[in-house]
Amino acid sequence: MSWSWDHFMRFLFSDYMLHGVWTTIWLSIVAMVLGCSLGVVVAFMKMSKTWILRQIANAYIWVWRGTPLLVQMVIIYTVLPKVGIRLGVVESAIVALSLHEAAYFAEIVRSGVLSVNRGQKDASRALGMTWAQRMRYVIIPQATRVIIPPLGNQFNLMIKTTSLASVISMEELFRRTQQLAQLEFKVLEAYMCAACWYLLMTTVWGLIQKQLEAHYDKPFGPVSDSSEKKSDPVLSGQAAQV
């Protein structure tokens, strides 16, 4: 078996592969949007004053972070029908990925909200704001800065994690790669091709994430003499070595 550029290039831009790429993209986006929405709900449940809501959130996070996504996905696809919940391949993949994401994003949101100085809560309460008004005008705008970087990392992970949906025969990039490889006996070419597409997707997202972070990491207000901006430990480490 020798490397064939010819097969590699043919695979790379084949409609079959491109379709898989597209499926991976939309699956990632849909699962991310749903997962993050649910994650926000779980985060606020976990921060709630009501004991039962906190316990439900804790249990949710415990279970979903404590078991492999692969297992969750297979259970949702194969076991749920036995108890009368029948989900198709696509629905199962979306549900599994979203529920899994929610558990991680809940903790991200919670730490973002908790990172906002306690005095901000006091001040907004003293100004007569209700809980919802405090969240909307004071807490969330400040928490967003803290949430954006890990959110970006989660999306990067999500792009790659969608490949697990291949086990329930979701026709995304990884599954299509497997099939191409088997069909033409060109395993290396096919998987290199998949690697290239995943790398391209995560790289493009990386660029977008950088823009987002730059936007949200700006100090509040125009930059002045503020020396308070934290220096990047990695960069300053390098500077020290030079």
Add this chain to the structure above:
Amino acid sequence: MTRMEADVVPAAPAKPRELGPPIVEICNVEKRFGSNHVLRDVSLTVRRGEVVVIAGRSGSGKSTLLRCIDHLETIEGGTIHACGELMGYRQDSMGKKTELSDRRVARQRRNMGMVFQSFNLFPHLNVLRNITISPVKIMGEDPARAEAHARELLERVGLPDKAEAYPSQLSGGQQQRVAIARALAMRPQVMLFDEPTSALDPEMISEVLDVMIDLSRQGMTMIVVTHEMGFARAAADRVLMMADGVIVEDAPPEEFFTNPQSEHTRLFLSKIL
């Protein structure tokens, strides 16, 4: 410290003032944090237009008392009436109290302004938005009117040219004056100050105290936790001493400084003067 007080004292006129009816009535309030009994049977009446200064050792419960008035803390016993309402609770005919909903309490707090030791301006909003956010978004005031009012208040606290600045661009003293303007923007009937100058560099203390003295002259009801006895002399109608959750002294300034009844007050004065 004494130098700063000297700056503040001279302007003080003798001030027997017209005081209105009671506006804050604290009756037999009890507050615990776990096993820590922080307020013990505290009672205090403040009348409209009155300026009350509260002093006391660290941990004596001054901040807690102030926070209870605004219902930023719940209380375990007693009642607090402010601006004609029972703060934070509903009382049934048996006298049993149930905490009010978040929305009801939020509404009650709009009668009072509070200024904190650490300013607590909103760092993501500029000065103007810090001041107008509550009137516009919470009270539904017309934005143009709210802005005009905000600029007027900035004028009053001596910062007319800082409307567009962000909190991070201001000095501590300037931030605290903005915080005062922000609290005043709600047109409160009572102002609560929790050590408004303790976090400030000495040279900035008087700019904040001047604003507060000004406010007291305009008849604002104020409850001020502070150790700035120069302010107490200049503006207070009464000075209170707290120790271990109890008000141990409650006297007009002259009496407080010249003829203190409590051992705690004597000790405090000997340290500070």
